[in-house]
Amino acid sequence: MIEQQGRVLRVEAGRASITFQAVSGCPACDAGKGCGAGVFGRLVQRKPMTLVLDEQPGLTPGQAVMVGIPEAYFLRLLVKLYLAPVLAGLAGAILGHYLAMLWSLQGFALDLAALAGALIFAAVALHSPMAGKGKVDGGRPMVEPALRLMYCPGIAGNEEFRQHCQSATD
Numbered sequence: 001m002i003e004q005q006g007r008v009l010r011v012e013a014g015r016a017s018i019t020f021q022a023v024s025g026c027p028a029c030d031a032g033k034g035c036g037a038g039v040f041g042r043l044v045q046r047k048p049m050t051l052v053l054d055e056q057p058g059l060t061p062g063q064a065v066m067v068g069i070p071e072a073y074f075l076r077l078l079v080k081l082y083l084a085p086v087l088a089g090l091a092g093a094i095l096g097h098y099l100a101m102l103w104s105l106q107g108f109a110l111d112l113a114a115l116a117g118a119l120i121f122a123a124v125a126l127h128s129p130m131a132g133k134g135k136v137d138g139g140r141p142m143v144e145p146a147l148r149l150m151y152c153p154g155i156a157g158n159e160e161f162r163q164h165c166q167s168a169t170d
Contacts, residue, residue, distance in 0.1 A: 001068040001148065008063045009050060016059045018067060020049045056149055066150040085122040092121025 009017040051067065059065070096117020100110045 001070055002074055003066050003068040003150075006051070006065050006067055008059050008061055008065060010061050011059050014054065016053050016056060018051045018053065018065060020051065020067075053147065053149065068148040068150065070148075081126075085125045088125035089118040089122035092117035092119070095121070 004020050006018040006020045009019045011017075093114045094117075097110065097114040099117070100113035103113075105113060
């Protein structure tokens with residue numbers, strides 16, 4: 001489960017707005033001793049993100065919460081949003097180049113045909129019917145919820161989680 005601490009911003013009209021502080025990387029990267037993601041995070045200057053969810057009972061503005069997403073679902077999203085369009089774009093570029101060679105195109109026209117093929121295939125991969133509608137893996141209905149909301153106060157059993165929540169409320 002990939003988890004991020006947040007705070008309930010407002011609860012209105014059956015919706016709860018949860019805000020998350022910008023995260024640039026792990027503490028090692030932020031200190032300049034890790035892989036360097038902290039450097040890129042400082043360059044981009046990420047803004048706090050707000051997530052709007054259907055209201056959960058017991059949420060109050062200012063309350064600290066943890067929102068989690070299962071790793072398997074996260075990986076499926078990465079494949080769907082990044083890997084599939086890249087592979088489709090490469091396949092489109094190869095097909096565009098091949099067709100341009102068949103039509104005896106030269107120079108800039110050859111490059112333009114490869115670029116057009118890449119863009120068309122990547123766009124098709126992003127907007128395919130499998131890219132949403134509450135289904136994953138070729139139309140199989142999603143069984144597990146995409147997001148899991150965990151309340152900080154009063155959680156029994158997980159001392160580390162309680163400590164994270166207490167530090168988020170300070």
